[in-house]
Amino acid sequence: MKLIIHGGFFSESDQSHEVKVAKQKSLKNIAQKAFEYLQSHSAFDTVAYAVSLLEDDPLYNAGIGSQIQSDGVIRMSAAIMNGETQKLSGVINIQNVKNPIFVAKDLITEDDRVLGGxxxxxxxxxxxxxxxxxxxPQRRKEYQEKLNNGGKGTVGCVAIDKDGKLAVATSTGGKGFEIPGRISDSATVAGNYANSFCAVSCTGVGEDIVSNATATKIVTRVTDGMTLENAFTKTFEELKAIDGFAGAIAIDKDGNIFHQDSYPTMVFASFDGENFEIFN
Structure with a gap:
């Protein structure tokens, strides 16, 4: 049993040391709570739970931390994918719900599993x-001042449970001040993808992640026999060719954890019950 979570990016030039420390503490706490939950729940249930905790923390750009779009409205997107069944469900540009990831999770039993607006x-x-x-209030202040507070980003979780089953969940509040109706990568297979071999969640510039098909490429390459590290290396080389801005977290069927970003620093934490790894 293992898991890894991410909370977007951190920029030393845009955010204070205090914010960095707060994110490190928050991610460690959420990773530990999620791992405890994983002891008695499936990977699928756990990734939704972990992402809901990230949505509930205003440090991150998801749920109550979501950015405001150019028309003054918050619209959120989230998706979840079960590696065993290879079913993905999600919501795109949903408004006025506390935890979009739980709405996305409920949709997994529907025939129509991705809903928008x-x-x-x-x-x-x-x-x-x-x-x-x-x-x-802080988001409204940023919007009114037309300040896009750097270092925010999508949140996500990848987990493998005691039965070796993989799952992934991802949630975002957008990039801030975007054109209303803009769709990010988070509720697509480019940003959130899993099968029985590998699961990946992405953060960064959605348009770059979609153009690169980042999560799908990594999972497909692992499925075809590449190591997780080599799959990341090749995919991020292709991302670099378009000067793409992205980060990704992953776990493969053997429990190997990997993460990479194209521009530092993606904030993340992983936990296997004994060892934490946290961004610095």
Whole structure:
């Protein structure tokens, strides 16, 4: 049993040392809570739980930490994928729910598993998700001042459970000040992908991740026999060719954990019950 989580990027030039320390503490705490949860739950349930904790922390750009779009509205996207069944479900540009990842998780049993905009919100309301404003004063201040607070980013979790099953979940509040209706990578197989061989969650510039098909490439290459590290190396070389900005976390079927970013520093933490690895 192992897991790894990410919370976007950190920039020394845009964020303080205090914020860095706060993120390190937060990620360690969430990784530990998620690992404890993994002891008695599947990887699929665990990744949703871990991402919900990240959504609940305003340090990250997801859930209540979400950025505001150019029209002053928060729209969020999230997806989850079960490596065993290879089913993905997600929501795109959903508004006014506390945890988009739980709406995405509920959709896994539906025939129509990816919903967007108003349709996603109607589904959430019909399935017991209460209205919840994810806006916090700091986000409104940033929006009004037209400051895109650097170092924010998508959140995600990859886990392997005691049965060797893999799962991944990813959630984002967007990039801030984008054109309304813009779709990121998070609820697509470019940013969130898993099968029985490997699971990957991405963060960074969604357009770059989609153009590079980052998560899908890594998982496919591992499935075809590449080591996890080599699959990352080749995929990030291709990302570099388009000057892409991305980071990714992954676990393969043998429990190997790997992470890489094209521009430092992706914030992440991994835990296997004994050893923590946390960004520095």
């Amino acid at each position: 108003n349709g996603a919100k109607i589904y959430a309301n019909e399935n017991g998700f209460e209205d919840f404003s994810t806006e916090i």
